[in-house]
Amino acid sequence: MFNIHLKFLICLMFCAGTSFGESLSSYRSAIKELKTLAQLPGEDPVTPLIDSFETYQKAIQNLKDPQKAVFEEWRMQEWGNRITEFVSLATLLFSFQNPDFQEMNASKFDQASQSVARFRRTVNEFIRTYHPGLSVGIDELPSHLNGRGITIAVFDVFEPDLLAKQRGYYSQGTIEDLVSFGDPVALNHGNSVIDIILSIAPKARIVPIASDSSNYGQAIQWISTRDDITIVNMSRAFAEQNGKLDPQFSLALQKVLDSKIVSKSLGNTGTDLLGNLSPIREELNLPPLGSLFSYDLKLIDEFVSSHQKTSSNLLFSINLALSKEQTARTATVPGDHTGVQDQSFGIAADGIYTWSTNNFEAGSSFAAPQLTGVVALLLDHQLRAHGKLKPNLVAQALKATVQEGQLGPEQTGRGLLHAGDAWRWLKNHDIASCTP
Structure with a gap:
């Protein structure tokens, strides 16, 4: 069964005000920071998830079957591991950088990693709102x-x-x-x-x-x-x-x-x-x-x-x-x-x-x-x-x-x-x- 109170609170947190939009902007900035510090070339797999999340948290309010959308159409249960793998790769590449560069930028890298981790937790809390729980009786x-x-x-x-x-x-x-x-x-x-x-x-x-x-x-x-x-x-x-x-x-x-x-x-x-x-x-x-x-x-x-x-x-x-x-x-x-x-x-x-x-x-x-x-x-x-x-x-x-x-x-x-x-x-x- 859905946790109705949790669902309501999360909807308020996700759907109201500009603070959520500012959070999304900060997550995008954190991804750019990690890529820059780790010298990670090309497109990253997390920015598209942030863009999709912004769309999905608005669209879900009008869906008849949000559970099916979250788990079968959008496959959001896979996002957490994608984010984790990206941060792990960035961390590995950052460790290959010049030791002086690492020491000078360690604080920035940690702050960016923590910001991306907060996005992962935000996504997971959103998912839990629509999760049916274990269904084996x-x-x-x-x-x-x-x-x-x-x-x-x-x-x-x-x-x-x-x-x-x-x-x-x-x-x-x-x-x-x-x-x-x-x-x-x-x-x-x-x-x-x-x-x-x-x-x-x-x-x-x-x-x-x-x-x-x-x-x-x-x-x-x-x-x-x-x-x-x-x-x-x-x-x-x-x-x-x-x-x-x-x-x-x-x-x-x-x-x-x-x-x-x-x-x-x-x-x-x-x-x-x-x-x-x-x-x-x-x-x-x-x-x-x-x-x-x-x-x-x-x-x-x-x-x-x-x-x-x-x-x-x-x-x-x-x-x-x-x-x-x-x-x-x-x-x-x-x-x-x-x-x-x-x-x-x-x-x-x-x-x-x-x-x-x-x-x-x-x-x-x-x-x-x-x-x-x-x-x-x-x-x-x-x-x-x-x-x-x-x-x-x-x-x-x-x-x-x-x-x-x-x-x-x-x-x-x-x-x-x-x-x-x-x-x-x-x-x-x-x-x-x-x-x-």
């Missing part, structure tokens, strides 16, 4: 369900310093020390995943796990030894060896699935599992994305096709537009792969705010942690009601209670995830009825 769950007693492995990449800050911010939950295998890169992707999980299940315990590509199997094998872990959030691709699924990784994943739910993003290739363009990209006449992780599709196909009877706890997330009327433009969809259809859920994630980046993020990687958070709440219900956990019964509940979308299984798998319906199903099915 968690508002229908009892408020006492919070993920307490549930341990979640997040297999991803992280910024360790940011994990430390998250521990302070998410004081109700627990984020363990980072477990690393090999020499993984340090990126904030996994931090954002944790943000989403703990926004849904704030008292859950998080185990962040990172690995380089040569140690995937070892990482998954380690997860299988942690009996307290009941959910694994996996935004990374499956492990490949000689063009096929890595056998060590495959064996380890099978062992994990015996007792845990694996919540995996299906992908962001804009295709189906066979590499055909998704319907939304065909409709918009968009070319293939050329994703670096397209190889993951054949690995998913190989694993599901070979282990369909024993992989019922492997659940995939498909990224939908926030309206849920279509898939996201980048989403990987099941296509005709019935095995993947049966284990996939449509989840709106084409613009989810995360605390770690202070931006809106989009992709199936941000759909999967919504599924993970829902699973944590349902396991919390099991633990409170029965004193024990049956993850496969939760997987069964989720599959049995999807809401039917308008796009069909080729695009949204089993259907749209709904936590409330799954919880009601669990209440009506005794835990002893679960197939071991």
